[in-house]
Amino acid sequence: MRVLTWNLFHGRAVPPAGRDLRERFAATLAGWDWDVALLQEVPPWWPPLLGAADHATALTSRNCLLPVRRRLAERWPDVVKSNGGGANAILLREGRFSAHARRRLRRWPERRVMHAVRLPGGIWAGNLHAQVHSAERADADIALAASTLLRWAGDAPALLGGDFNVRRPRPEGFVSAGGRGVDHVFVRGLAPVDVELPDRRGLSDHDPVIVRVGSLRA
Amino acid sequence: MRRSLLLLFAALALLAAGCGSDDDESTATSGGATATAEAPAAGGETAAAGDVVVVDMKNIQFDPKEVEVDVGQTVRWENMDTVDHDAVSTSGDEFESELFGKGGTFEYTAEKPGTIEYECTVHPGMVGTIVVR
Numbered sequence: 001m002r003v004l005t006w007n008l009f010h011g012r013a014v015p016p017a018g019r020d021l022r023e024r025f026a027a028t029l030a031g032w033d034w035d036v037a038l039l040q041e042v043p044p045w046w047p048p049l050l051g052a053a054d055h056a057t058a059l060t061s062r063n064c065l066l067p068v069r070r071r072l073a074e075r076w077p078d079v080v081k082s083n084g085g086g087a088n089a090i091l092l093r094e095g096r097f098s099a100h101a102r103r104r105l106r107r108w109p110e111r112r113v114m115h116a117v118r119l120p121g122g123i124w125a126g127n128l129h130a131q132v133h134s135a136e137r138a139d140a141d142i143a144l145a146a147s148t149l150l151r152w153a154g155d156a157p158a159l160l161g162g163d164f165n166v167r168r169p170r171p172e173g174f175v176s177a178g179g180r181g182v183d184h185v186f187v188r189g190l191a192p193v194d195v196e197l198p199d200r201r202g203l204s205d206h207d208p209v210i211v212r213v214g215s216l217r218a
Numbered sequence: 219m220r221r222s223l224l225l226l227f228a229a230l231a232l233l234a235a236g237c238g239s240d241d242d243e244s245t246a247t248s249g250g251a252t253a254t255a256e257a258p259a260a261g262g263e264t265a266a267a268g269d270v271v272v273v274d275m276k277n278i279q280f281d282p283k284e285v286e287v288d289v290g291q292t293v294r295w296e297n298m299d300t301v302d303h304d305a306v307s308t309s310g311d312e313f314e315s316e317l318f319g320k321g322g323t324f325e326y327t328a329e330k331p332g333t334i335e336y337e338c339t340v341h342p343g344m345v346g347t348i349v350v351r
Contacts, residue, residue, distance in 0.1 A: 015277070132319075135317070165317075167304070167317065180339070181340040182340050205301065206340065206341070207342045
């Protein structure tokens with residue numbers, strides 16, 4: 001199974017493109033080889049439009065008056081920036097999720113959420129965007145996200161990916177399957193196989209990371 | 219035209235009010251887990267100031283991308299962006315900052331001649347070079 005984690009930078013590029021990039025992001029995602037995608041800083045209206053067989057969304061911050069924000073962000077994405085609203089999203093390339101759960105990690109200084117889905121086959125996949133500007137708060141978010149995901153998964157294999165906002169996260173109960181910078185994937189009950197950094201084609205300010213994981217018995 | 223004006227007013231209102239909680243680009247947040255959380259030098263210009271050469275971190279780039287210093291001179295990175303950055307050498311002499319937010323700084327003092335390549339580990343393509351004379 002291939003797991004992608006990518007922070008979408010609220011649908012923008014570096015340097016700024018000056019226009020809505022949803023179709024470019026969707027085409028880029030479609031061109032990569034992944035089975036489940038864990039996305040952060042996603043414009044909240046994007047997940048159903050990204051061409052996945054199934055998707056789950058967790059709203060994060062700056063989402064009041066969302067229809068107004070959307071209109072503005074679509075017209076002036078590089079002016080509105082993160083004020084266009086925020087979400088984390090999990091996409092599944094084929095099949096359907098059998099469960100979706102959310103856990104708010106904090107309200108302050110920024111609302112942070114970990115959400116997870118149960119994939120076909122029973123593996124739980126969690127998506128995290130930890131608090132920024134504070135390693136201490138990020139570590140607290142990571143700890144709570146990891147313990148929550150393990151509780152939801154029970155004895156089932158689990159993976160936790162996302163933007164951890166620390167370079168060397170250590171979610172208890174998980175082992176690293178790969179990452180770059182602050183973007184990582186960790187697994188419990190799965191075997192890391194390899195890591196790929198696909199060409200982001202100028203989109204976002206984060207590298208996408210794709211890790212391949214297999215069964216421990218394989 | 220009238221519609222555009224309405225949207226513009228709405229944009230300004232949203233930006234001003236910051237309605238809701240924040241995300242990565244909070245303009246109200248500064249400092250954080252920085253080793254040296256001091257304010258940037260006035261003007262933030264990239265120029266040698268005594269023994270210190272300043273490299274701005276802005277628009278998700280190092281500015282300037284290349285600096286030349288003498289042995290014993292200090293390079294100071296100042297984060298002008300609202301996202302966190304770090305500075306980590308990838309070749310040459312070794313240094314590694316923590317992630318730090320807007321207004322945070324990191325310093326490295328050159329100890330031997332050579333060329334040092336470095337990067338921000340969070341942001342792909344955000345790279346720089348220090349030539350130590």
